[in-house]
Amino acid sequence: MHVLRIFPDCSSSFATRSVLIRKLPRCTNSYLSSGQLVRRYHENATLKDAAAVVVGAGPAGIAVVGNLLEEVKDDGKIVWVDEQFQGGRINKFYREVPGNTAVKLFVDYAEALKPFRHILNTAHKPNAITELEKLPQSGTCSLSYAGDMLNLLTAGLRQHPRIQTVEGKATSAHLDLESKRWTLTTNSQPSSIIAPLVVYCTGAFPSTTPLPSSSPPIIPLDTALTPSILSTTIPRDQPFTIGVIGGSHSAILVLMNLYRLATTSHPLLKIKWFTRHPTLRYAVQKDGYIQYDNTGLKGKAAEFGRTQLDGDVLLTSEAGKFITRIDCSGGKEQEWTLLEKELKDCQGVVQAVGYTPAPVPEVSIGDDKPLVKLEKDARTGAFYVEGEKQKPIGLFGAGIAFPEEVVTPEGEREYAVGMWKFMKYLRKVVPEWVEASKA
Ligand SMILES: Cc1cc2nc3c(=O)[nH]c(=O)nc-3n(C[C@H](O)[C@H](O)[C@H](O)COP(=O)(O)OP(=O)(O)OC[C@H]3O[C@@H](n4cnc5c(N)ncnc54)[C@H](O)[C@@H]3O)c2cc1C
Structure with missing residues (x-):
């Protein structure tokens, strides 16, 4: 409710x-x-x-x-x-x-209603929907494709006489x-x-929660989810340790972005990952439905989590060379103590703790x-x-x-x-x- x-x-x-x-x-x-x-x-x-x-x-x-x-x-x-x-x-x-959803579901969304179909049928081709249709329908795609499709529908609806x-x-x-x-x-x-x-x-x-006073500046989650901006926000030529707080979809995407920077343009980057859940939860295809469809990891985040982060995997994975997990599963008081201690030597922190x-x-x-x-x-x-x-x-x-x-x-x-x-x-x-x- x-x-x-x-x-x-x-x-x-x-x-x-x-x-x-x-x-x-x-x-x-x-x-x-x-x-x-x-x-x-x-x-x-x-x-x-x-x-x-x-x-x-x-x-x-x-x-x-x-x-x-x-x-x-x-x-x-x-x-x-x-x-x-x-x-x-x-x-x-x-x-x-x-x-994190199949390409087909973006196409289904765009074709679900008569006024939408009219917009698609009368739009010049190629357009956002023909681009989506070219992709493997059961795979996932960058949300730029969905964004373009939403823009196409919006422009069409704005022309509607009603x-x-x-x-x-x-x-x-x-x-x-x-x-x-x-x-x-x-x-x-x-x-x-x-x-x-x-x-x-x-x-x-993106939600934010109070942090200890000794914490470094916050890097907004929206920035951390945008690699082209994130890469210019973090210095390349000096040591930089960033804290990432959270354990669900957005946090894993941020860790994936940071890992990519660390292995390419930002070799001096280190990441401290604060999570209450050392093991991850995934969406699982079952007979006729998807278990944890709304709470489990999907798509690229699931793949990265499974192969690089989950439980003991992090101890030997490539990502483990750059990411240190701080186990915050011991309750709020312990979590605060850990944040106070571990964020002190970070130069930035990202909060991926849900949406308000x-x-x-x-x-x-x-x-x-x-x-x-x-x-x-x-x-x-x-x-x-x-x-x-x-x-x-x-x-x-x-x-x-x-x-x-x-x-x-x-x-x-x-x-x-x-x-x-x-x-x-x-x-x-x-x-x-x-x-x-x-x-
Ligand atoms: C990181 C992330 C990845 C996601 N990936 C997917 C995915 O792969 N597939 C998928 O299907 N879904 C995905 N989602 C979920 C969901 O589809 C998006 O969150 C989507 O943006 C939600 O749409 P919305 O219309 O509810 O809100 P929004 O996109 O936030 O739009 C709200 C609009 O309301 C306007 N507004 C607010 N207040 C006012 C006001 N007072 N007056 C006028 N206008 C106002 C805002 O300006 C904005 O334009 C993702 C979500 C996140 C956070």
Whole structure:
């Protein structure tokens, strides 16, 4: 179950809302290149007749918009808000990351919906999808291929007559209980959009945890996942020891990148690997399903883990010449002591300790109870007011921030994260969302 914590400062959101309702002109000052001051007045525009608003244009937002185009009838307009419309984090930060899912699943994602197929059929060839189709379909590929495919779909969707895009940030959402309409506020134009259905696909960013004060500077995980930037961040001609904290997919990819640097351009590089799990977990193909599909290592990370890092393998592997494992399995106190001791002589540290949902636009409901605690049903994707699960409010979430909860055949609960998994899930739930928003 996801809990969405709603803003502590309700007064500011009230103020914003009353301004929006009265549609006060906003005044901004800017300079022309000639240096002449120009005063501009922008009328805050409200878009009143949207069928749905989607916040976020990563893989989840793209899939939600495509599904809504199929499910919302009567030519209802779908408003789509993002600051960049660049395929989300996969395209922005992970283009040099090896994919962990089969190429075929990226193709399946791109071909899953009628509006997507129309975009592919009318796009000039060769294009991102023809490039994907050329690759061995059961193998994996660089995420740059997926990024290009997401860009192709985004560009096509932005041309669709029923889609209106807003380049900006969604800042708040308010539900009017009488009309059952949301007003989504943006920092752009239109500055507010009224619709019965709102979907948050706002993504997640690398988590960080407190480190001892003696720790070296942090090298961001996004940098460590991008070899071309990582190689210029770490000096080549002087000894450099880097700490890597974490034991799951991203941490193994970082270790793989660092090992490659150490064996090529950065011979003076050493790595201290802080992990709570000296042995690794892999996704395993079983009869008709993949065990540890959402938690185990896959693709190149699995291969590197198995051959270079796992348990005793590290003691004799090539990577073991550069990587020293610091066993943090003895509990939090011991882990802190080890971090204090071992990070002292490092010159940089990478934290690969998971991903945190991005802050969502503030939510308020009704005039008498603006501050509400929302929870989310991780099966249906619907948010609801705490304790009122039966009452749909027309607010939903998807993607890495709000994934579907699944139960594995072994009875373990996992979150289903991956582009094809988002698509499969959305095919199932978006018709229910549209139906619920009519009530
Ligand atoms: C290292 C790594 C490797 C992965 N590899 C794979 C893989 O091989 N295959 C696979 O299928 N999946 C993979 N995934 C999982 C998943 O597909 C990605 O994490 C994907 O980026 C999640 O998509 P998303 O749309 O949920 O979020 P994001 O890609 O983070 O997109 C969120 C979007 O919302 C926008 N946004 C946020 N807040 C606002 C706001 N208030 N207003 C307007 N816009 C907003 C952001 O700007 C962004 O564009 C990987 C994940 C990671 C971390």
